[in-house]
Amino acid sequence: MSQFTTLTSKLIPLPNNDVDTDQIIPARFMKITDKNGLAANLFFDWRYNADGTPKADFVLNMPQHQGSNILVAGDNFGCGSSREHAPWSLTSWGIRAIFSTSFADIFKGNALKNGLLPIEVSPAVQESLLALTEEAPSATVHIDLASQSFTLPDGSQHSFGIDPFAKICLLNGVDQLGYIQSHEAKIAAFEMAH
Amino acid sequence: MTPKTIFQKIWDKHVVHQDANSPAIIYIDLHLVHEVTSPQAFTGLRQRGLKVRRPERTVATMDHSIPTVPLSELKVFDSLAMAQLDQMATNANEFGIRLYGMDSPNRGIVHVIGPELGFTQPGMTIVCGDSHTSTHGAFGALAFGIGTSEVEHVLATQCLLQYKPKTYEVLVNGTLPAGVSSKDIILALIARIGVGGGTGHVFEYRGEAIRNLSMEARMTICNMSIEGGARAGLIAPDDKTFEYLAGKPYAPQGAAWDKAVAEWRTLPTDDGATFDKSITIDANSLAPMITFGTNPGMGMKITDRVPDPDTLTDPLAKSALDKALRYMGLQPGEALLGKKVDVVFLGSCTNSRISDLRLAAGLMKGRTVAEGTRLLVVPGSQEVKKQAESEGLDEIFKSAGAEWREAGCSMCIAMNGDQLQPGQYAVSTSNRNFEGRQGKGGRTFLASPLTAAATAINGVVTDVRTLIG
Ligand code: SF4
Numbered sequence: 001m002s003q004f005t006t007l008t009s010k011l012i013p014l015p016n017n018d019v020d021t022d023q024i025i026p027a028r029f030m031k032i033t034d035k036n037g038l039a040a041n042l043f044f045d046w047r048y049n050a051d052g053t054p055k056a057d058f059v060l061n062m063p064q065h066q067g068s069n070i071l072v073a074g075d076n077f078g079c080g081s082s083r084e085h086a087p088w089s090l091t092s093w094g095i096r097a098i099f100s101t102s103f104a105d106i107f108k109g110n111a112l113k114n115g116l117l118p119i120e121v122s123p124a125v126q127e128s129l130l131a132l133t134e135e136a137p138s139a140t141v142h143i144d145l146a147s148q149s150f151t152l153p154d155g156s157q158h159s160f161g162i163d164p165f166a167k168i169c170l171l172n173g174v175d176q177l178g179y180i181q182s183h184e185a186k187i188a189a190f191e192m193a194h
Numbered sequence: 195m196t197p198k199t200i201f202q203k204i205w206d207k208h209v210v211h212q213d214a215n216s217p218a219i220i221y222i223d224l225h226l227v228h229e230v231t232s233p234q235a236f237t238g239l240r241q242r243g244l245k246v247r248r249p250e251r252t253v254a255t256m257d258h259s260i261p262t263v264p265l266s267e268l269k270v271f272d273s274l275a276m277a278q279l280d281q282m283a284t285n286a287n288e289f290g291i292r293l294y295g296m297d298s299p300n301r302g303i304v305h306v307i308g309p310e311l312g313f314t315q316p317g318m319t320i321v322c323g324d325s326h327t328s329t330h331g332a333f334g335a336l337a338f339g340i341g342t343s344e345v346e347h348v349l350a351t352q353c354l355l356q357y358k359p360k361t362y363e364v365l366v367n368g369t370l371p372a373g374v375s376s377k378d379i380i381l382a383l384i385a386r387i388g389v390g391g392g393t394g395h396v397f398e399y400r401g402e403a404i405r406n407l408s409m410e411a412r413m414t415i416c417n418m419s420i421e422g423g424a425r426a427g428l429i430a431p432d433d434k435t436f437e438y439l440a441g442k443p444y445a446p447q448g449a450a451w452d453k454a455v456a457e458w459r460t461l462p463t464d465d466g467a468t469f470d471k472s473i474t475i476d477a478n479s480l481a482p483m484i485t486f487g488t489n490p491g492m493g494m495k496i497t498d499r500v501p502d503p504d505t506l507t508d509p510l511a512k513s514a515l516d517k518a519l520r521y522m523g524l525q526p527g528e529a530l531l532g533k534k535v536d537v538v539f540l541g542s543c544t545n546s547r548i549s550d551l552r553l554a555a556g557l558m559k560g561r562t563v564a565e566g567t568r569l570l571v572v573p574g575s576q577e578v579k580k581q582a583e584s585e586g587l588d589e590i591f592k593s594a595g596a597e598w599r600e601a602g603c604s605m606c607i608a609m610n611g612d613q614l615q616p617g618q619y620a621v622s623t624s625n626r627n628f629e630g631r632q633g634k635g636g637r638t639f640l641a642s643p644l645t646a647a648a649t650a651i652n653g654v655v656t657d658v659r660t661l662i663g
Pocket residue numbers: 257258303304305324326542543544602603604606607624625
């Protein structure tokens with residue numbers, strides 16, 4: 001898994017509520033057997049016209065957002081299916097952190113396993129982040145996972161919560177399988193008694 | 195002893211290990227696998243040189259991208275989907291996993307065949323790389339969807355890391371009126387609490403109206419728990435549960451059966467157990483439901499009118515509704531009753547079981563599908579298909595002008611070529627009305643099998659109560 005320590009980036013506004021995983025990556029692009037090629041299909045139906053040309057008014061197509069790594073979303077981001085193709089497609093496009101007031105459970109777990117940081121903020125902070133994308137579109141936000149905080153261009157600092165276990169995995173870029181495997185003796189004993 | 199909920203009882207029995215500040219390691223009794231969310235997990239196993247720890251606790255099928263016209267009649271088939279199906283067969287073979295593949299008479303949607311074959315049992319922990327794994331909660335199992343990384347974890351270790359979710363009681367009192375079914379209960383719940391309402395929680399559906407439902411109707415409710423944001427939804431097992439399971443191929447037999455039933459009887463939530471959250475629904479006041487928007491929470495009574503974004507104060511909620519209505523091509527205040535529908539889809543892991551087909555066929559009998567409307571009937575499994583054919587239901591559908599297909603997910607997810615055309619309206623018995631879910635640009639109204647059949651007959655959105663008099 002890719003490591004996550006700090007990130008400094010401009011913000012990409014996507015102020016939609018309940019963005020579901022079928023929008024993030026439509027099911028027809030899930031006929032793959034690897035994890036490659038997903039960036040091109042991220043938000044496909046919102047991103048391209050029927051003739052395949054990019055929609056100029058969709059945020060990911062705007063020149064000023066190329067190379068940015070942070071999404072500011074509406075409420076309840078990532079609802080719907082369990083497809084891990086959703087975080088795979090987001091990270092392969094370059095998204096490494098998402099601000100929202102809440103995330104769907106399965107999406108959140110999947111994101112954390114793929115070096116993508118879901119940051120839960122209050123509606124007021126969400127509003128100020130969205131305002132920032134309009135008022136100072138080239139300003140950057142700095143995220144520091146170790147101290148669980150992010151800093152806005154005006155210098156104000158905000159803290160955020162994260163599952164302590166996922167935090168350690170992200171900071172070290174290690175996945176969870178190793179942790180489970182290290183308890184092999186307990187699993188074997190459990191199976192005997194179960 | 196402190197009274198416990200059924201969730202708590204199952205959870206406690208499956209914790210293998212728990213460190214402070216860490217998720218619990220829980221043991222998984224049954225792992226269901228399908229072709230779309232598993233290939234990368236098997237690749238991971240190969241790269242790490244790992245085996246499947248418990249092949250006998252792992253069951254695979256092909257459902258999502260499988261065609262629903264017989265292979266012999268198939269002219270073109272998507273080579274990517276075919277490669278994915280082939281990969282599933284290769285993986286199952288290489289890792290020694292039981293597979294209900296293309297030629298299997300037991301093949302079907304993973305959440306239909308699990309219960310049908312008796313793999314799904316009360317008190318189990320069940321996972322699958324699929325969010326509608328919640329379906330199996332109807333048997334009093336703790337069942338939820340996982341991502342592909344977790345599929346790999348479970349394949350390798352039979353364990354999963356999980357934080358303990360909170361509990362949410364959904365109490366449904368009273369009796370359902372005629373023409374109203376379990377699909378309407380769950381759509382009404384989600385319309386009330388929203389698609390994020392159950393986030394972080396596990397539902398337990400309780401009350402008289404739930405007790406009175408058949409096992410298949412209970413599965414419909416649990417299936418859509420995830421649409422309310424809850425990863426799992428449970429219903430305590432009772433005599434109906436045991437009756438359903440008795441004699442199923444993989445259910446315990448003989449003395450093992452008696453022992454299992456005795457244990458299953460200890461599962462229901464103890465009197466006095468508490469929930470973190472609770473909601474009460476009066477079944478008597480329910481009506482057939484339909485969705486008007488682009489998530490399952492945007493639903494209403496079929497006789498209601500489409501809401502007006504201008505009445506909402508929260509700017510994000512307002513723009514969400516506005517965007518949904520634009521996508522759906524609907525006006526605020528518009529009635530859906532009488533709206534022309536191009537396609538009716540009867541299928542999916544929500545409503546493709548034999549009782550769903552019987553309900554719909556009962557209404558279709560002696561009637562025909564309206565001119566200009568297409569009715570697609572896709573049984574949930576080959577077993578359901580066979581049963582329906584032995585009862586003559588296929589003849590009822592076919593002579594009414596419907597298409598009668600092989601089992602699969604089909605137009606629920608539109609991965610296999612069964613899909614809506616841009617702009618088309620569909621009434622669907624499936625579980626998701628997200629933009630493009632049933633085909634790019636397609637517009638979905640979610641409803642019950644009865645509403646679907648009534649709509650197919652009239653060609654317009656129809657209140658089934660007007661046909662059952
Ligand atoms: S029928 Fe639809 S919801 Fe159910 S498993 Fe298949 S694709 Fe998923």
